[in-house]
Amino acid sequence: xxxxxxxxxxxxxxxxxxxxxxxxxxxxxxxxxxxxxxxxxxxxxxxxxxxxxxxxxxxxxxxxxxxxxxxxxxxxxxx
Amino acid sequence: xxxxxxxxxxxxxxxxxxxxxxxxxxxxxxxxxxxxxxxxxxxxxxxxxxxxxxxxxxxxxxxxxxxxxxxxxxxxxxxxxxxxxxxxxxxxxxxxxxxxxxxxxxxxxxxxxxxxxxxxxxxxxxxxxxxxxxxxxxxxxxxxxxxxxxxxxxxxxxxxxxxxxxxxxxxxxxxxxxxxxxxxxxxxxxxxxxxxx
Numbered sequence: 001x002x003x004x005x006x007x008x009x010x011x012x013x014x015x016x017x018x019x020x021x022x023x024x025x026x027x028x029x030x031x032x033x034x035x036x037x038x039x040x041x042x043x044x045x046x047x048x049x050x051x052x053x054x055x056x057x058x059x060x061x062x063x064x065x066x067x068x069x070x071x072x073x074x075x076x077x078x079x
Numbered sequence: 080x081x082x083x084x085x086x087x088x089x090x091x092x093x094x095x096x097x098x099x100x101x102x103x104x105x106x107x108x109x110x111x112x113x114x115x116x117x118x119x120x121x122x123x124x125x126x127x128x129x130x131x132x133x134x135x136x137x138x139x140x141x142x143x144x145x146x147x148x149x150x151x152x153x154x155x156x157x158x159x160x161x162x163x164x165x166x167x168x169x170x171x172x173x174x175x176x177x178x179x180x181x182x183x184x185x186x187x188x189x190x191x192x193x194x195x196x197x198x199x200x201x202x203x204x205x206x207x208x209x210x211x212x213x214x215x216x217x218x219x220x221x222x223x224x225x226x227x228x229x230x231x232x233x234x235x236x237x238x239x240x241x242x243x244x245x246x247x248x249x250x251x252x253x254x255x256x257x258x259x260x261x262x263x264x265x266x267x268x269x270x271x272x273x274x275x276x
Binding site: 022 | 115209224262
């Protein structure tokens with residue numbers, strides 16, 4: 001280690017050697033982690049072997065699409 | 080990898096990662112306690128912006144949580160955290176070069192030095208050295224931060240950056256050579272003579 005090494009190390013240590021993050025960083029992490037673990041767990045639950053879709057879930061994004069589907073069936077029968 | 084966690088706790092990082100996978104937030108808190116300072120310091124020395132360094136620190140630990148399933152449990156998590164922090168810091172710098180933020184620039188400039196016992200002249204020289212480091216190519220800056228600020232070995236830096244040890248050595252060599260040249264140019268003007276050989 002020569003004089004230049006000492007100079008570089010001193011310059012960096014003097015400025016950032018004692019730098020510490022603010023305590024609010026951990027609070028922000030904890031908040032985001034709490035919301036993330038909730039959504040991650042929900043996601044994981046769908047992979048469980050006992051998981052079944054909600055029986056009341058209608059596989060149509062809107063009532064309109066349901067009517068169109070029925071209309072399509074009607075046309076098929078007529079044909 | 081020999082890089083040890085700064086904390087003296089006996090629980091290995093791998094055990095804490097395994098706990099984190101099970102959703103134990105206490106494990107995340109423990110890892111944060113171990114690594115917050117070196118990761119923050121590294122991000123701060125690269126970005127030179129307190130707010131950015133804190134955001135990067137936060138993002139590192141959020142990624143640790145979301146990527147826990149993919150992180151190795153047989154080694155220290157330190158190199159992984161350093162790698163993420165360095166990548167985020169470099170991304171931040173690239174972004175800032177395109178969208179310079181005057182306010183954060185001023186805040187960064189006025190982040191106070193935590194040691195006050197340096198003389199005015201010493202502080203001026205140190206500032207000049209930091210300016211000279213900042214003018215180096217980013218890969219050289221990163222190696223200098225990890226080597227001189229974090230005190231990591233060439234092998235540890237090579238593991239963090241995922242490059243051969245020779246590459247780290249070369250970046251350090253060229254970085255030091257450029258610094259020596261720039262500081263030698265500056266010295267005669269200031270009338271201060273430092274033997275840098």
